[in-house]
Amino acid sequence: xxxxxxxxxxxxxxxxxxxxxxxxxxxxxxxxxxxxxxxxxxxxxxxxxxxxxxxxxxxxxxxxxxxxxxxxxxxxxxxxxxxxxxxxxxxxxxxxxxxxxxxxxxxxxxxxxxxxxxxxxxxxxxxxxxxxxxxxxxxxxxxxxxxxxxxxxxxxxxxxxxxxxxxxxxxxxxxxxxxxxxxxxxxxxxxxxxxxxxxxxxxxxxxxxxxxxxxxxxxxxxxxxxxxxxxxxxxxxxxxxxxxxxxxxxxxxxxxxxxxxxxxxxxxxxxxxxxxxxxxxxxxxxxxxxxxxxxxxxxxxxxxxxxxxxxxxxxxxxxxxxxxxxxxxxxxxxxxxxxxxxxxxxxxxxxxxxxxxxxxxxxxxxxxxxxxxxxxxxxxxxxxxxxxxxxxxxxxxxxxxxxxxxxxxxxxxxxxxxxxxxxxxxxxxxxxxxxxxxxxxxxxxxxxxxxxxxxxxxxxxxxxx
Amino acid sequence: xxxxxxxxxxxxxxxxxxxxxxxxxxxxxxxxxxxxxxxxxxxxxxxxxxxxxxxxxxxxxxxxxxxxxxx
Numbered sequence: 430x431x432x433x434x435x436x437x438x439x440x441x442x443x444x445x446x447x448x449x450x451x452x453x454x455x456x457x458x459x460x461x462x463x464x465x466x467x468x469x470x471x472x473x474x475x476x477x478x479x480x481x482x483x484x485x486x487x488x489x490x491x492x493x494x495x496x497x498x499x500x501x502x503x504x505x506x507x508x509x510x511x512x513x514x515x516x517x518x519x520x521x522x523x524x525x526x527x528x529x530x531x532x533x534x535x536x537x538x539x540x541x542x543x544x545x546x547x548x549x550x551x552x553x554x555x556x557x558x559x560x561x562x563x564x565x566x567x568x569x570x571x572x573x574x575x576x577x578x579x580x581x582x583x584x585x586x587x588x589x590x591x592x593x594x595x596x597x598x599x600x601x602x603x604x605x606x607x608x609x610x611x612x613x614x615x616x617x618x619x620x621x622x623x624x625x626x627x628x629x630x631x632x633x634x635x636x637x638x639x640x641x642x643x644x645x646x647x648x649x650x651x652x653x654x655x656x657x658x659x660x661x662x663x664x665x666x667x668x669x670x671x672x673x674x675x676x677x678x679x680x681x682x683x684x685x686x687x688x689x690x691x692x693x694x695x696x697x698x699x700x701x702x703x704x705x706x707x708x709x710x711x712x713x714x715x716x717x718x719x720x721x722x723x724x725x726x727x728x729x730x731x732x733x734x735x736x737x738x739x740x741x742x743x744x745x746x747x748x749x750x751x752x753x754x755x756x757x758x759x760x761x762x763x764x765x766x767x768x769x770x771x772x773x774x775x776x777x778x779x780x781x782x783x784x785x786x787x788x789x790x791x792x793x794x795x796x797x798x799x800x801x802x803x804x805x806x807x808x809x810x811x812x813x814x815x816x817x818x819x820x821x822x823x824x825x826x827x828x829x830x831x832x833x834x835x836x837x838x839x840x841x842x843x844x845x846x847x848x849x850x851x852x853x854x855x856x857x858x859x860x861x862x863x864x865x866x867x868x869x870x871x872x873x874x875x876x877x878x879x880x881x882x883x884x885x886x887x888x889x890x891x892x893x894x
Numbered sequence: 895x896x897x898x899x900x901x902x903x904x905x906x907x908x909x910x911x912x913x914x915x916x917x918x919x920x921x922x923x924x925x926x927x928x929x930x931x932x933x934x935x936x937x938x939x940x941x942x943x944x945x946x947x948x949x950x951x952x953x954x955x956x957x958x959x960x961x962x963x964x965x
Contacts, residue, residue, distance in 0.1 A: 567918050
């Protein structure tokens with residue numbers, strides 16, 4: 430029997446209605462995705478993805494008839510390609526889309542339900558769930574978006590990792606505070622299982638919205654609609670009363686069992702780039718697997734894909750907080766080294782004192798731990814220019830701001846979270862560097878050298894074809 | 895050997911390997927000549943019938959006397 434091949438070479442729909450495979454097709458056309466035809470073991474997908482200069486679509490996976498794609502959000506340029514946005518406009522585009530939510534549209538027929546497996550046919554080992562990092566506790570579904578729905582609580586979407594346990598069970602990480610944890614706690618108090626659906630292979634609009642902490646009362650899928658500029662088509666699950674994106678590649682339906690935080694889960698390679706701890710978490714028991722006739726499995730590669738899914742939202746939050754502080758901001762950049770959340774560069778059109786004001790505003794964001802603020806003549810996407818500004822516009826005894834005792838995350842080893850009592854939250858010191866031209870120094874002191882007669886010549890005219 | 899018999903045989907071998915603490919990656923490495931899916935199916939069978947203990951590093955072992963993993 431011939432192996433079905435997903436038809437991602439066809440399509441060509443407009444971005445507002447584009448699905449996951451349409452996005453992959455466009456990324457391939459833009460040189461951001463490459464196909465690999467040779468057979469690949471599920472244990473080698475992450476090792477190969479980490480070496481690849483593009484996203485990889487592994488067309489032939491040993492023992493499976495389902496191809497696997499990974500690395501699609503690994504860099505700023507790849508996530509920009511996936512979203513169809515210019516790299517320098519991700520913050521403003523995200524902010525604009527999030528500001529005009531569009532409610533989802535329910536549909537009766539869904540591509541994600543072309544094949545429906547229930548009862549004894551439910552077998553998670555039929556999916557090419559990869560083993561990713563050396564110390565992981567098992568194979569992981571890393572690219573799933575979890576949906577929960579309740580009459581009072583509404584529809585929620587979020588990103589959660591799932592560890593393979595048995596043919597029907599996955600461990601789910603609900604260790605940290607989240608909306609899904611809040612839903613689960615509500616049901617757990619009533620000793621009821623929480624119906625949940627996991628969508629694997631959704632468009633970047635839905636994935637980035639699910640990674641975003643939407644304001645109270647707004648569904649993440651409404652944010653996704655705002656990013657798309659069109660309603661997200663959603664369909665009810667076959668065995669759970671939960672809506673999922675109709676054009677997802679694969680959906681797992683089931684329940685979070687009311688067992689609390691009792692099942693071993695992890696370790697897993699975390700979003701900060703370090704191996705995490707063994708945790709005790711709830712179990713997701715699968716009641717149905719639905720998928721397209723020729724599904725593509727998405728294996729999100731840690732840490733950068735996870736980080737870049739948060740990058741545009743971080744940058745949008747920076748724009749918002751600087752606007753509230755009344756600071757004319759030209760550009761913001763959540764850097765890769767800071768996992769797209771901990772470290773931020775901002776270029777501002779400074780008035781006296783606003784370098785420090787910008788630092789204070791940006792450090793008030795929950796995750797941001799270090800900030801560099803420059804003038805608007807610095808290209809903050811060029812790290813050498815940022816370093817130049819720090820070198821020549823900063824006096825360390827005057828221009829470095831340190832704030833102590835601020836909210837932190839457990840994932841940062843420098844806050845020594847293992848010393849905390851159960852339930853105790855970590856705090857951290859934060860700092861900012863004011864790399865703007867100091868007050869009292871005239872701008873001409875920073876006049877850049879310019880090659881003489883630069884406008885008269887072009888190098889390409891002097892090079893051989 | 896049909897699939898079910900291969901899975902049952904491998905589950906027995908995995909149980910033997912779990913007499914001492916091992917990472918999941920060591921299970922995959924020890925049986926790398928077996929199909930990946932067969933390993934996952936055998937792992938599923940082991941987890942379904944035997945309690946697996948975990949150490950702080952995340953290593954697994956069979957410890958019927960002390961059920962550190964409640965599920």
